[in-house]
Amino acid sequence: MTHLPTVPRTTAGPLFADTGLKLGVFGLNVSSAGAVTASPERHEIDWDQNVRVVQMAEAAGFEAAIPFSRWRGFEGSTNPWGESFDPYTWSAALAALTSRITLFATSHCLTVSPVMAAKQIATIDAISGGRIGLNVVAGWFAKELAMFGVETLDHEARYAYSEEWLDIALRLWEGGDDFDHKGEWLTVENGYSRPGPVRLPHPPIMNAAFSPRGHRLAARYADLSFVSAFDAAGAGAKVAEIREVAAGFGREQSVWIAASVVCADTDREAQDLVRRWSEIDADEVAVRNAIDWTMGGAHMPQEQHRQLAGAVASTMAGYPLIGTPERIAEQLAQLSAAGIDGAALTMMNYEAGVPRFIEQVMPVLEREGVRRPLVAGSAP
Numbered sequence: 001m002t003h004l005p006t007v008p009r010t011t012a013g014p015l016f017a018d019t020g021l022k023l024g025v026f027g028l029n030v031s032s033a034g035a036v037t038a039s040p041e042r043h044e045i046d047w048d049q050n051v052r053v054v055q056m057a058e059a060a061g062f063e064a065a066i067p068f069s070r071w072r073g074f075e076g077s078t079n080p081w082g083e084s085f086d087p088y089t090w091s092a093a094l095a096a097l098t099s100r101i102t103l104f105a106t107s108h109c110l111t112v113s114p115v116m117a118a119k120q121i122a123t124i125d126a127i128s129g130g131r132i133g134l135n136v137v138a139g140w141f142a143k144e145l146a147m148f149g150v151e152t153l154d155h156e157a158r159y160a161y162s163e164e165w166l167d168i169a170l171r172l173w174e175g176g177d178d179f180d181h182k183g184e185w186l187t188v189e190n191g192y193s194r195p196g197p198v199r200l201p202h203p204p205i206m207n208a209a210f211s212p213r214g215h216r217l218a219a220r221y222a223d224l225s226f227v228s229a230f231d232a233a234g235a236g237a238k239v240a241e242i243r244e245v246a247a248g249f250g251r252e253q254s255v256w257i258a259a260s261v262v263c264a265d266t267d268r269e270a271q272d273l274v275r276r277w278s279e280i281d282a283d284e285v286a287v288r289n290a291i292d293w294t295m296g297g298a299h300m301p302q303e304q305h306r307q308l309a310g311a312v313a314s315t316m317a318g319y320p321l322i323g324t325p326e327r328i329a330e331q332l333a334q335l336s337a338a339g340i341d342g343a344a345l346t347m348m349n350y351e352a353g354v355p356r357f358i359e360q361v362m363p364v365l366e367r368e369g370v371r372r373p374l375v376a377g378s379a380p
Contacts, residue, residue, distance in 0.1 A: 015064060023062045041348055064101060210228050
């Protein structure tokens with residue numbers, strides 16, 4: 001029998017290296033990922049383009065490429081997010097075309113069997129030599145879930161389901177004897193999956209933790225967690241909260257934030273871009289649908305809905321990194337000082353935005369010590 005080599009997490013590339021603030025390119029596999037807008041500058045997906053951008057990010061030292069998991073868009077005149085590449089096959093193909101960067105597969109627990117997910121992730125782990133991660137999403141977009149014939153669960157039930165799903169996936173990755181599982185949500189008879197992942201004890205798990213219930217799931221299962229905030233102080237409070245919960249489980253957390261980059265020669269030019277995308281170029285129907293379908297907008301006060309609409313149309317409500325390259329580097333430094341370990345970056349147009357970030361923002365981050373280059377030979 002041929003045995004795959006195993007890759008201990010501590011030496012499996014730069015994702016967990018002590019090199020300062022980590023960077024990921026986020027949402028590249030989905031149209032209009034950076035903003036829900038009708039702007040002609042919005043991101044349109046193309047496979048060759050995705051390969052070029054991820055390879056460019058890898059060469060510059062980015063630690064991760066993280067896809068969205070989307071099955072339909074927000075309609076309106078331009079249907080933002082309406083075109084997407086499947087995250088599992090996307091990461092598998094990119095694993096064969098890269099050598100250093102960690103690829104993630106983003107997966108809705110409600111739409112994929114944990115038996116299938118465990119097998120797919122283990123296969124991509126073999127392809128990549130231990131560079132795959134699993135970004136677990138509890139699922140909340142009812143119109144998408146209906147395509148799968150899946151019942152829409154309330155917030156608490158979605159997380160309970162996801163915990164059971166993760167228990168099964170982790171047990172499959174452990175190997176050992178076949179097992180049966182009969183839980184509240186899922187049933188597995190004679191659970192078995194070989195070969196296991198090459199990365200030990202298992203590929204890193206990521207989860208977005210935007211609520212106290214989400215924090216508990218992330219703290220118990222995830223190696224990396226997303227938090228949401230709109231200023232560095234708020235981010236720091238979320239970091240402290242989730243790390244406290246993780247400590248209760250005897251675990252540590254690498255805490256990331258989703259951030260949207262709007263870079264220009266001056267701060268005013270960057271703000272003008274935001275205004276144009278969110279006002280002149282707004283796809284108002286799509287923006288309203290995005291808020292109502294995914295953010296509980298139907299229950300929001302009108303003023304809160306209005307304020308959120310501007311953010312969704314220009315940055316998809318990610319942490320706003322808006323301004324000159326120096327200003328963006330300063331904001332990232334503030335997040336790092338607040339305890340954020342990594343930033344997953346969306347952009348209005350990745351083909352233009354990623355090269356500019358690499359050329360103009362990353363040198364400032366390295367000069368200021370926010371990021372430190374990985375020492376050659378210290379990790380495969």
